[in-house]
Amino acid sequence: MKDVGVDVVSAQPVEALTADRVAVALRAAILQGHLMPGTRLKDVQLAAQFQVSRNTLRDAIRQLTSDGLVTTQLHIGSAVRILTEDDARDIYAVRRALETAAILGSSRATREQLTSISRAVNLASDANHNSRWRDVGTASLEFHQALVGLCGSPRLDAFFANILAQLRLVFSVMPDESEFQFEWVARDAQLASLILAGRRADAAAELDRYLESSEALIIDAIRASRAKAFPRRDSALIEGQTIQ
Amino acid sequence: MKDVGVDVVSAQPVEALTADRVAVALRAAILQGHLMPGTRLKDVQLAAQFQVSRNTLRDAIRQLTSDGLVTTQLHIGSAVRILTEDDARDIYAVRRALETAAILGSSRATREQLTSISRAVNLASDANHNSRWRDVGTASLEFHQALVGLCGSPRLDAFFANILAQLRLVFSVMPDESEFQFEWVARDAQLASLILAGRRADAAAELDRYLESSEALIIDAIRASRAKAFPRRDSALIEGQTIQ
DNA sequence: TTGCCTTTATTGTTGAACAATCTCTAGTCT
DNA sequence: AGACTAGAGATTGTTCAACAATAAAGGCAA
Known part of the structure; x- marks a missing residue:
């Protein structure tokens, strides 16, 4: 299982929502190429990696989706966006x-x-x-x-x-x-x-x-x-x- | 307690995330002036109004925050944004x-x-x-x-x-x-x-x-x-x- | 009045649970 | 053989109840 940068989360300032810190870490992982476009983002797996609840991780993914870096299909899941x-x-x-x-x-x-x-x-x-x-x-x-x-x-x-x-x-x-x-x-x-x-x-x-x-x-x-x-x-x- | 439009939620297409439907309804309520700028958005109260879990309602509020229609301060809460x-x-x-x-x-x-x-x-x-x-x-x-x-x-x-x-x-x-x-x-x-x-x-x-x-x-x-x-x-x- | 403490309300977060849906496999039928 | 169907397994969407953390409000003493 590839490490996606849990340390980035704890490095964030404390006075911020956990979901935000996870979102920042995930965004960094995506932009630095650690998570290539097309990679599935399974919430349970990522929640475990980031040592965070599944709910808050889904919050983070939601942010990245509204940023256009992640695509989400209902009941199918999220993945790093493949830009055409x-x-x-x-x-x-x-x-x-x-x-x-x-x-x-x-x-x-x-x-x-x-x-x-x-x-x-x-x-x-x-x-x-x-x-x-x-x-x-x-x-x-x-x-x-x-x-x-x-x-x-x-x-x-x-x-x-x-x-x-x-x-x-x-x-x-x-x-x-x-x-x-x-x-x-x-x-x-x-x-x-x-x-x-x-x-x-x-x-x-x-x-x-x-x-x-x-x-x-x-x-x-x-x-x-x-x-x-x-x-x-x-x-x-x-x-x-x-x-x- | 002011009604904010629960019917708007159920009127949304079914093939969509509940949080998205709530977000659409809330956005409409804000833009139509039913929720004036400065109005506190307490999640328990709104969750009850929309007959939706507190978690998903917080998701909706998160979306409106990233849209710039709602301000959120850590541990203080969310409110319809007052634009200066x-x-x-x-x-x-x-x-x-x-x-x-x-x-x-x-x-x-x-x-x-x-x-x-x-x-x-x-x-x-x-x-x-x-x-x-x-x-x-x-x-x-x-x-x-x-x-x-x-x-x-x-x-x-x-x-x-x-x-x-x-x-x-x-x-x-x-x-x-x-x-x-x-x-x-x-x-x-x-x-x-x-x-x-x-x-x-x-x-x-x-x-x-x-x-x-x-x-x-x-x-x-x-x-x-x-x-x-x-x-x-x-x-x-x-x-x-x-x-x- | 001012400062401090306690109470209270609200938020932030978690974990477990359940329903809904998709995917894949195995089996059946023609 | 090939196509279709059924069902198991996996993953997602949603809810609920609980607890911790923090801020606001109220009370008390100096």
Whole structure:
């Protein structure tokens, strides 16, 4: 039985609902790839692993479901969500809408918002030089999160964080994340410089090209991983751990 | 003890989680103003009303909390959320971002998306002529929902529906919704005609003015209702049904 | 009045139990 | 053999009763 990180639960602050702490731990396990898409989430098993009641664990799963990281079918159960090509397209539609809006409205950005942008870019660059590719990926996502942060809207921030979490879920089925990310660091930096220079129209155009290529690459990767997952129609599923 | 709509629960389709049905019923009760902002949601009491276990009712409340319609404090309890001035400003920031993005990207809208826009405008106009002001309000909100629908993104649609639900929560504390809405029907129609004519820049500008006035009006109303709710510092709360 | 203690109500969490439903296997029939 | 049916087993959905933990309310003394 795979360990999913019970320590993460106890590491959470005490002044929080147990279900929330479990949800945080489960979310981390999913986003770090310890629970691959398609993995069944059986409540009894997970409740035992997290040393938590079945009820509270179901609460946690419910949260992840509303976050779009888990699918639940009545009387069939929950599983880590398998994001389809359409989902990826939708995610990029959201990115286009929000990030463009952020850039176009960046005229009234505060100094802190702008510095958090450059900080994310620097982090990505550092990680890139040190060949820490996982950190490159997260830093790049943080850059785009900071981008949306230009809107200054907590609700948009929370929503976009959720969207990026789903995007990470797409990443987790990719062959290897290593050389996948490094191309984007330079483009992130260029985008940031355009924004900081106040050249909003140019930045918006560059963002559009950026998202175009990124989306195309990811959709290709999804198709490849799907072809790999289902080479023939009669291939048996391993251990019955996946549904759909 | 006020009835909150048990029939709404049993009216839901059977092939759904009980907690979901309760959540739908509770959400309706909140948005229709049967449960005013600040009302405590005690789980035992509500569980009895809905003839449902305490556990599942807590599940429902959890959903509404993640939807932003209910606030929950550890060991203190849940209550219908009281949206502040800052919340209203944030909601309008989201509206600006999403509706503007929808208009600017409306060049590749489908015929169905455009017809759903005109349909919402017509509904609002009809309701306005028949002086059914509550319907006017909902139709107007549906119009703006259809506007965001131009993006063709299910995720944006769901998020925006949630935002509009919170906006309705703000409306529910307004003095009277009657003459409040009728002004906007004409502007909705104008906005729609600009969009249907493909004059996107003009539509975006009009939308900006629209949201500006709407936000100002609502913030004024919030201040007024706050002043009315707390006329003096030592006024006693009625029945202890409100917190914060 | 202020501060402290006790009571009380409400919430947070658990474990066991039961019903409902799906899945898989075995067997039966044609 | 192949298709259909029945039933066992597993998993989920829901409930209930209980207990612990905490916050709010009330009483008492200084």
